[in-house]
Amino acid sequence: MPAKSKxxxxxxxxxxxxxxxxxxxxxxxxxxxSMVNSMSEKELEKLASTSxxxxxxxxxxxxxx
Numbered sequence: 001m002p003a004k005s006k007x008x009x010x011x012x013x014x015x016x017x018x019x020x021x022x023x024x025x026x027x028x029x030x031x032x033x034s035m036v037n038s039m040s041e042k043e044l045e046k047l048a049s050t051s052x053x054x055x056x057x058x059x060x061x062x063x064x065x
Contacts, residue, residue, distance in 0.1 A: 001043070003050035005059040011035060012047030019044060 003009035008031070015035035017023045025036060035044065 003047045006052045006057045016044040016048045
């Protein structure tokens, strides 16, 4: 599952770093804090490795359900 925005990709990178013990989990904020607890390292790797080129900073919310 590739990241849909730059913000999502960066949050996944921060969560992956904390999951690997490279940074402290207590330093995480927002989406990265919930990602570290709810996603596997493999899922985080997929999101974090997504290229940011051409991605919006934030993904547009789909208003059609």
